[in-house]
Amino acid sequence: MGMNCEKQNKQYFKETFNEVHAPQLLAERITNMNNLKSKSKKTGFAVKIAVAAVVFLLVASNVAAYAVTGNTWIETIFTGPSAKLVVEDDGIYILDGDTKINVTETLGKNGTATGSYEVNGYTKIYTVFEENGQHVLDIRYDYGDIDTKDADGVLTQAGMVIAGTPTPTP
Amino acid sequence: MDKKEYERIIKSYLDAVYRVALVGCKNNSDAEDVVQNTFIKLWERKESFKDEEHLRRWLIRVAVNECRSLQRTPWKRKLLYIEDMTDEPKFSLPERSELFYAVMELDAKYRQVVLLYYFEDYNVREIAEIMKLSETAIQTRLLRARNKLKEVLKTEWE
Numbered sequence: 001m002g003m004n005c006e007k008q009n010k011q012y013f014k015e016t017f018n019e020v021h022a023p024q025l026l027a028e029r030i031t032n033m034n035n036l037k038s039k040s041k042k043t044g045f046a047v048k049i050a051v052a053a054v055v056f057l058l059v060a061s062n063v064a065a066y067a068v069t070g071n072t073w074i075e076t077i078f079t080g081p082s083a084k085l086v087v088e089d090d091g092i093y094i095l096d097g098d099t100k101i102n103v104t105e106t107l108g109k110n111g112t113a114t115g116s117y118e119v120n121g122y123t124k125i126y127t128v129f130e131e132n133g134q135h136v137l138d139i140r141y142d143y144g145d146i147d148t149k150d151a152d153g154v155l156t157q158a159g160m161v162i163a164g165t166p167t168p169t170p
Numbered sequence: 171m172d173k174k175e176y177e178r179i180i181k182s183y184l185d186a187v188y189r190v191a192l193v194g195c196k197n198n199s200d201a202e203d204v205v206q207n208t209f210i211k212l213w214e215r216k217e218s219f220k221d222e223e224h225l226r227r228w229l230i231r232v233a234v235n236e237c238r239s240l241q242r243t244p245w246k247r248k249l250l251y252i253e254d255m256t257d258e259p260k261f262s263l264p265e266r267s268e269l270f271y272a273v274m275e276l277d278a279k280y281r282q283v284v285l286l287y288y289f290e291d292y293n294v295r296e297i298a299e300i301m302k303l304s305e306t307a308i309q310t311r312l313l314r315a316r317n318k319l320k321e322v323l324k325t326e327w328e
Contacts, residue, residue, distance in 0.1 A: 022188035
């Protein structure tokens with residue numbers, strides 16, 4: 001009975017999980033990912049970065065404290081819950097002193113742009129979209145420690161501190 | 171690895187990697203990150219694979235590790251739990267949906283073991299290798315997961 005039961009359970013399990021599929025958009029994004037390197041090799045797009053500016057949009061009450069000392073800069077950004085990061089240039093940004101963010105952008109064959117966002121060796125890939133003529137990464141699921149929530153626990157304001165010298169990606 | 175081969179692998183294994191990631195993370199947003207990181211590692215890998223099974227096992231192991239790394243990420247994340255997923259899996263039969271959610275309700279340390287055993291057909295020793303745990307730990311996890319499934323689904327689980 002044991003073996004038979006196990007066999008039946010495996011069958012049941014397989015039938016169930018065979019109905020779980022990766023979202024179509026994810027498949028497209030992953031297929032386009034290998035353009036990340038090839039594009040930067042071909043175009044050298046990621047090379048000359050003087051000061052790559054990171055600007056947040058959307059909320060009128062945004063506060064941005066910005067200090068520049070020589071080649072380094074510090075920026076504290078508060079944004080609305082939709083947290084969009086505008087990428088003006090490729091480069092490496094240092095977040096909160098030790099978190100490395102490597103932003104590159106590439107264009108997939110279907111016209112979908114993708115941004116790679118590396119945090120301490122952990123790479124995230126974002127779809128870059130165009131909004132008001134700017135290239136935007138939607139980072140709503142990642143934000144730093146400076147966030148406020150309303151009484152229901154809904155995020156109303158997210159913030160992060162970005163400091164460092166943007167440098168060319170290799 | 172050339173682009174054609176990379177795309178073939180995506181086509182063949184994307185669902186398998188996604189299932190491991192979804193079961194490990196329990197939310198779609200993190201699962202997608204895990205899948206992406208797994209395929210980035212594949213694209214960057216220089217060594218070739220001995221055969222398809224070697225490739226499959228490598229992808230699953232990387233996905234398991236990526237799930238673990240994600241738990242350690244310093245970033246705060248807005249978690250989208252499985253119940254809140256807008257694109258949650260649709261099942262053709264209610265009992266399949268019941269099994270899926272019963273598995274997703276298991277503790278994190280049991281979910282992937284169950285998937286690898288019942289879906290991927292790996293034995294205890296193979297799962298221990300993939301998850302870098304002892305065979306005893308895998309056996310214990312399987313036993314506890316079965317008991318829990320038995321309790322929730324009111325069916326025999328072996």
